[in-house]
Amino acid sequence: MNNLMSEIEKLHSDLSKGECDRQNLLIYEKKAEEEANIIRTLQGRLLDYNKIMDLINTNSELDEIENELAKLHEQRCDAEKSLTELVEERRAKEDEIRKIENEIEEQKTRNNAKFHSVNPAIYDEYEELKKQNDELLAEYQMKQDELNELNQTKEQFDEHLAKFPLKHQATLLYERLMELEGKKLSIVNEINAEGTPDEQRERLLQTVIRTTDEINVIQKQLDEINEQIEQLTQELREFDIEMENVVGEKNEKYRELKLKEIQLDEFLNSYDNLRAEEELRIDEISAEVVRLLELISINMTNLCLTSQNANQDLIEFKMNENISISAMKELYVCLQEELYEMDKSKENLQMDNKQISERIKEMNEKIEEFENIDELKIHKEQKQRELQNRRKILAEELPKTNNSYQKLMDELEQTKFELEKNDEYIKLKNAEKKWQCVEKNLDILREEVAQREVETNYEFFKKEALRLKEAYNAVLIASMKLC
Incomplete structure (x- = not known):
């Protein structure tokens, strides 16, 4: 139709x-x-x-x-x-x-x-669709005009920026800044992803150590880039003012800005490598913590064994009072070495204990930031109930909608079939062909x-x-x- x-x-x-x-x-x-x-x-x-x-x-x-x-x-x-x-x-x-x-x-x-x-309902629906089509065409034309205007404005801006390399570079740096902010938002959204409270707590505990340093690094880089952009903007204004008066100073300022531009390009190009190195360093630190914990366990075992051996040596010394002076010197040297090793192990253990305490303190601080898990759980349950109610309503309306849609499709197919068999429709096609011939004539x-x-x-x-x-x-x- x-x-x-x-x-x-x-x-x-x-x-x-x-x-x-x-x-x-x-x-x-x-x-x-x-x-x-x-x-x-x-x-x-x-x-x-x-x-x-x-x-x-x-x-x-x-x-x-x-x-x-x-x-x-x-x-x-x-x-x-x-x-x-x-x-x-x-x-x-x-x-x-x-x-x-x-x-x-x-x-x-x-x-x-x-x-x-034909059926009045189909005719009314056709008129409504025709009206919607006209509205959509008008809206499309309006949007197309706006798009053309925006494209013209963009071309003008591009032509203007092409005349000033520093402004063009500042624009590129701003776009890079927006990309980094988008990455930051995506990381934050991943951290705040929905899930059960236990799963979210576990996921946050697992990812907080890995992502905190990365977010801090990115934030520092964003701050540095913002400062560099502000600095470049200020220098660009000063450069435009001084360009009208002193040519030599202009060239010197241009060289400085060019050098900073090269440095910024090198930083942006090496950003991915720096990020990979930081992640690798975090993994190495985690592995080192595990190794130190294992070393503490081994040293504690060795300490117990050393104490037992010392007691055993004292007992043997008391039993053998007639031992020689050289044997006593050797025993003294062994005891001094064991004492030195024990002091060294004690210092290492104290240092490891201090590092672990600091790490536990940091993790406790991070956990305190996410203590509002109950409110999140309540909000999630409420949202889940709303979605379930909405799903029930849609499930009830779906069969009716499918039936009406199927009826309309059947009527449309029937109308098409009748038109294909209609002599007037065939005559209309023939008249269209004749009209084309007349147009050619x-x-x-x-x-x-x-x-x-x-x-x-x-x-x-x-x-x-x-x-x-x-x-x-x-x-x-x-x-x-x-x-």
Whole structure:
């Protein structure tokens, strides 16, 4: 049905266009006939003047003049016959065009009657969709105009920035800043992703250590870039002011800004590598913490074993009071080494204990930031209930919507099937083909009219005749003066 109505609208527009073209063609033909009559009159007068001048110059007899006049009458009759044939041919084509236009109008009337006889609900729905289509087309045109204006403004800004490399570089840095802020927001959104309270707590505990340092690094980089942008902007203003006065200072400032630009480019290019190195360093620190914990456990075990060995040595020493001095010295040296190792292990353990305490303190501070998990849980449960209610309502409305949609689709298919079998629809297609043929014929006629206008353009001949007439009059006046 939509295709049919679109075809009808196309035929309406094409018919109105053809009517306008036909009226313009009639106007042009009338003007062409008037101009042709004027041309023929002027050409006849010109020929008469030329013939008279030839006869005067050659001193021809009356018989020769009469013979020439008879030839001219014959040529005139032939020209009138050809003109009459052309006029009759044109009238025949116009009659054929009118006949085809009448057939198109009759077919349109029958199609409109057939269309109004369909289901009123479908017709009303079609009118509503047509109105929506018009609104959407108007909105699309408005948005397209706005887009064109924005594109023109963007091109103007690009041309303006192309003249000032520093401003262009500042724009690129601002875009890079926006990208970094977008990455920051995405990381924050990942941290605040929805989930059960236990899952969220576990996920936050797992990711807070990994992402905090990265966020801090990114924040520092953002702050540095903001400071650099502000600094570059300030320097750009100073550069524009000083450029009007001192050329040397301008060149020096330009070199400094160029150097800073290179440094910023190097920083932005190495940002991904720095980030990867920081993540690798975090992983190494985590592995080092695990290693230190294992080392603490091993040292505690060794300490217990060392204490047992020392006690055993003392017991043996008491039992063997008659031990030699060299053996006592060796035992003393061993005990000193063990004592030194124990002191060193104690210092390492204290240092590791201090680091672990600081790390635990930091983790506790991070956990305190996320203590409002109960409020989040309540909000999530409320939102879940709302979504479940909404889902029930939509589930109840879905079968009704599907049924109405299926009915409309069945009616549409039935209407299409009836149209394919309808003789009037077939005739409409045939009329469209005929209309295309008529359009081609009209184009051919327009080309012929344009060619005839070019052929019958008398302005050049008129100017040439007047020029020759003036020249001949000047010659006659000069000859009369000589006589």
